[in-house]
Amino acid sequence: MTPAPSGADSPPLPPGFLASLRSVFPPGDLRTDPETLEGYASDETEGLHVLPAAVVFARRTSQVSQLLSLATRHGVPVTPRTGGTCVTGGAVPLPGGVVLTLEKMDRILEIDGENMSAVVEPGVVTGEFQRAVEEEGLFFPPDPASLDSCTIGGNVAECAGGPRAAKYGVTKNFVTGLEFVLPTGEVTRWGGKLRKDVAGYDVGSLVIGSEGTLAVVTEITLRLLPRPAVSTDLWVPFGSIEEASRAAVAVMLARLGPAAMEFMDPVCLAATRDFTGRTLPHRGEAGAVLLVQMDGPNPVEVERAFEEAGGIFLEGGALEVYVAGSSSEKERMWEFRRKLREALLARCPGKFSEDVVVPPVRIPGLLELLKETGERWGVEMACFGHIGDGNVHVNVLPGGLDAAGWDRAKEPVMRAVFDAAVSLGGTLSGEHGIGTTKRDFMSLRFTPEQMALMRRIKKAFDPAGILNPGKIFTLE
Ligand SMILES: Cc1cc2nc3c(=O)[nH]c(=O)nc-3n(C[C@H](O)[C@H](O)[C@H](O)COP(=O)(O)OP(=O)(O)OC[C@H]3O[C@@H](n4cnc5c(N)ncnc54)[C@H](O)[C@@H]3O)c2cc1C
Secondary structure, eight states: OOOOOOOTTSOOOOTTHHHHHHTTSOGGGEEOOHHHHHHTSOOSSTTOOOOOSEEEEOOSHHHHHHHHHHHHHHTOOEEEESSOOOSSSTTSOOTTOEEEEOTTOOOEEEEETTTTEEEEOTTOBHHHHHHHHHTTTEEOOOOOTTTTTOBHHHHHHHTOOOTTHHHHOOGGGGEEEEEEEOTTSOEEEEEOSOSOOOSSOOHHHHHTTSTTSSOEEEEEEEEOEEOOSEEEEEEEEESOHHHHHHHHHHHHHTTOOOSEEEEEOHHHHHHHHHHHTOOOSSSSOOSEEEEEEEEESSHHHHHHHHHHHHHHHHHTTBSOOEEOOSHHHHHHHHHHHHTHHHHHHHHOTTOEEEEEEOOGGGHHHHHHHHHHHHHHHTOEEEEEEEGGGTEEEEEEEOTTOOHHHHHHHHHHHHHHHHHHHHHTTOBSBSSSOOTTTSGGGGGGTSOHHHHHHHHHHHHHHOTTOOBSTTSSSOOO
């Protein structure tokens, strides 16, 4: 038989595999044309591009099962994908592999107000889901900045977070049930709408955050909360990042529980202002800004919390405390934050970024170590992120280095960033995952015994090693 047309860097599919796939997927859902392959050769990770040999669009769990069982039999690597917004190479295919996209499994199957639960397919876009449950007076807090293009399936696979993780937690705190397909093709369901469930191993939890390496998620049951009646947003400029981070810790220690507390350093502020073409909310120059959201069931409680927090910020050196007076003003404040990744990429397409996390009160210490690293290597550090939950997005830009100096600095700087986090009791990633970009640094955080245990778990789920192999760790 004729091998599937494929990209230059993709070996052909084994004979027989493609013919069998044709009996599972109609022609429009099994694509090998160059344009489609190109569209699925990368995710949002800077500089990664691998053409797959084929792309399949699943519409039903049974098709996922048949594809995986065939892939296991023929030894073909499969990379699951939904929104394609991954920033660590998780959704980038393997050479000669198949991309299995679940973007067409995009139905909200149920919003159950009585149990405060919802059941969804993996391709539901996160922002659309949030709006749908809010119309019912309910609330799904995880809010990655990519929420208008990422999906619940991808959020589960990455255990996505976002600004509101400071108060509400991350995706895993809201998943109560999963249907997933093992790489051998077996369909299995775990959990449900239960709020408590300790019968047996919590196998479903292993799949959350497994970056598409253990199973393909085909249905998700989520816990919901009552929608907070009131929320208020504050934009708080400081003279320096040190003052801002210490004031943020003071607010945490006062147990005021902001729903979100984000920070942006001066490089980030300049980049987002230039990229959006809008004026920042504060007057004059600031060395850092905290963007804070307080929410709650009634206006009196929320007002008390933000006034107390405002007092702590001013005592800690805040230049002013701006309170958003309208929903458009709120939206404008958050737009600066949401556009930050694109803004920094526009300023420096060759930059790299990490999302290390430390216990929240250690943030000032982490920022100090990052500053020292930047100075030692002559690179520019642009930091922003979720200061309220200890998660810092560290963007490294070449600064004054020439091309050769920048090439030499990248690896040691990346290592120093991870070392800094681990030395403070933190880890390599708070929400973006490991993928391929951080895979070689796992030994900074895990012992050989821990790595061996993770490989044994992978083998138990995926004996043929076909599901997104080489992501998080290599199989050997
Ligand atoms: C501008 C921007 C802002 C971002 N902000 C945040 C943020 O604030 N917080 C945050 O946590 N992340 C953020 N991200 C990262 C990204 O959006 C998240 O990791 C998101 O959860 C990925 O979802 P997705 O649907 O795009 O998944 P994809 O990119 O399609 O896939 C992500 C991973 O999950 C696997 N996968 C996908 N679907 C399935 C499935 N059904 N079953 C099993 N495995 C699957 C893939 O193989 C891959 O490893 C941001 C990204 C961008 C580009």
